[in-house]
Every structure is written in structure tokens, then in C-alpha cells.
Amino acid sequence: MALITSEAAFLQRCSEVSSDGSLHAALVAQGIRNFRQLAFAIGTPRVEPSAQQYSDLATQVFGASPALGKIAILRDLHFEATTYVIQVFKEQASSDTADVQIKRLPLPERTARALDQQRRLSGVAITGELQPSYNLVDKCNTMLESGALVWLPPSVCSKRDAEVAIGITEKSPVVHLEKDALKLTAPQPKIPVDLSSPLNLMWAWQRRGIAMDQCGLLSWAVHEQYVQRLLNLLTAPVPSHCSPVRTEQLIRADKEVWTLLAREVQPPYKSLPTGIKPLDAPFTSMMFDQRIQVWLTPVASTNVSSASGAGAVPEVPDLPTPHGPQKTPTKKKIRKKARALMPESFKKCPRFSKGPVCWAHNGEGTGDASSDPGEQPA
DSSP: OOGGGOHHHHHHHHHHHOTTSHHHHHHHHTTOOSHHHHHTTSSBTTBOOOHHHHHHHHHHHHOSSOOHHHHHHHHHHHHHHHHHHHHHHHHHHHSOSSSOOOOOOOHHHHHHHHHHHHHHOTTSOOSGGGOBOHHHHHHHHHHHHHOOOOOOOGGGOOBHHHHHHHOOOOOOOEEEEOSSSEEEEOOOOOOOOOOSSHHHHHHHHHHHHHHHHHHTSSOHHHHHHHHHHHHHTTSSOOOTTBOOOOHHHHHHHHHHHHHHHHHHSOSOOOOOTTSOOTTHHHHHHHHTOHHHHGGGSOOBOSOOOTTTSTTOOOOOOOOOOTTOOOOOOOHHHHHHHHHHHSOGGGTTSOOOOOSOOOHHHHSTTOSOTTSOOOOOOO
């Protein structure tokens, strides 16, 4: 929600200008509830209204013969409203659709939404680990206003306490090229998120659900049902030949859910008159989609012990030999025997072969002298 359409920001500004609240009550009675409506009440943002038009507007708002101070307050507030409208329209006209910028909520609107959410979710304490950071809420609000669904992994679902702990860090601006022009932008600080245990993973997902409920994209009850369904798979019984479901599988399935939602649910994302959030129905049906369940199936384990299997065959021990166990000769004995059988003609020659050598085959006149050569041919 932009500043020009925020009723909470308009109420806060009217209270600052007129502390008794009469200005805001008079404008609401005329149907003017935000800066955008006030900017187009008289004239246009590009054309300055005349003094008579301001007097007529003050007469219509405050009654006959308004004081000069009330007319001045009304002119001041109208000029501020037209400035906001021109700035917002200029940003929308010059922004690149390929690069979606973060649409930040005004601080009064952020506070009003948080109070309203705590009133609706009376059984949930939105503090500490469950309080989403301003950065996370702004990302959810950007998806709602731009109509571009993206996957928010648990690593970006930070809490408000971690955002406060970072503080205001002064980072040197970076020069980059945008639309054939050089611009200076300061990089956003990265807020750390602890995902060392399944409990921390659950808190990260719950912060995302609270942020989406606060922005009107997805209700808390639907998102919490989805989170509990995923986490229950970590302790669900699995077959003996399979390993339990890991947290990496849950995160991969969560990524697939948002990928399919972005593909099948078309913008704009507007709440129904009954108060149902735009992603409640498609998100509920996506929980039980077969394309998601394949990522949550237990995987067959490669390190299964033989005793765990039902049809495991027991190992048969080796039968002893009748003459006792036979010992293989050691290398030292083999080498000593080979040196004894080496002919005299080979003892002074260097050896290059590391394996066994057949002296009778490789040397001349080294055959077995006791063998009968047989009859000589005629």
C-alpha cells in the first residue's frame, strides 16, 4: 500500500496538524480518507487551486465562515497531498517492470496493521521469534502490489529482533547503470536467520505466514496448517528400508509450491468481499498436489544393516580345513627361496623386475639338468 492510499498515515498527519481531531473528522464526513482523495478534491496535482476554491472547500468541510487558520491548515494539507501524489505517479512511470523495487509500507500503516493483526490473532503472541522484520513484511507487500509471486526461502524470513540488532550500518554506495544513467545505491544489509534446527525452521516459516497475513496475501490459519503438515513429516514413521524425511526435502517442496502458484495463479491478488485472502484457496489445494508429494516421499536408504531387513540371509561361517588352517608363506621366505634357486650366471646381474622370475625359461642353460632330452633326430 502506497502512502497516498494509507488511511492510517492520513489519520496521523491530520492529528499532527490538528491535535483535537476535528480536521480528520470533518474530512472523513466529506468522504476524504486519504491523501489521494484530498489531492483531487479541488483542482489537480499539476494545477494550483485558486483562493476561492480553498475557501469553498473550507466552508464545505468546517461550515459557514471558517476561521483563517483553518483555511491555512487545509491548504497546507492539500499541498502535501498533491506532492505525495506527484511523487508516487512519477515513480510508477519511471520504474522498470523487469526490476521490481521493494514497496515499503508507511510507518503509520505498518503500525496499524500490526495492531489489527494482533487483535485478530489473539491466541498468537507476535513477539520475539514470531515477529517478522520490516524487510520481510515489505517483500510480502511487494508481491501483493506488483502481482509477481516469488519464493521467500527460510533464509530471508528474518525476525525483528535480528533487524534491530544490526542497527544502522553506513555502507558505501555502489555505482550501477540503470536506463543509460549512472545511479548511486546503497546495498541492503543482510539479516542473519538461524536455521540450525527444525524448531528454528518452523519459526522462520511462521514469520513468513504472519507477514503474508499482515499484507493480506495469505491468511495465517492456512499457512500454519501447511507448515505443521510439513513438519509432521520429520517424525512420521517410514519403512525399514527408507531413511526419514530430511529438512532439505521440506525446503525443496516449499520452493515447488510457490513455483507452481506463480505459474497457475494469475494476478491481481485482491481479497474477496467475504474477507478471504487471494491465495487461500489455491494454497490449500496445492498442499495435497501430487507434484509436491514426490518431494516429501521417504528415500530408500543405502546403508541398511542386514539385521534390519525382514528377509535378510544370515552369513555362513567358513568351514575349518581338515589339517587346520593353512598359512600362506610370507614375502621374506619367498624371496629367500628365489635367491637360492637363482643360477650363478644371474647373481651378478642387476634385477629390474619386481615379480617372480622363471629362471628355466628366461636364461640359457638354466633348465632342469635331470630331465631327459629325448632322442636326437637323425
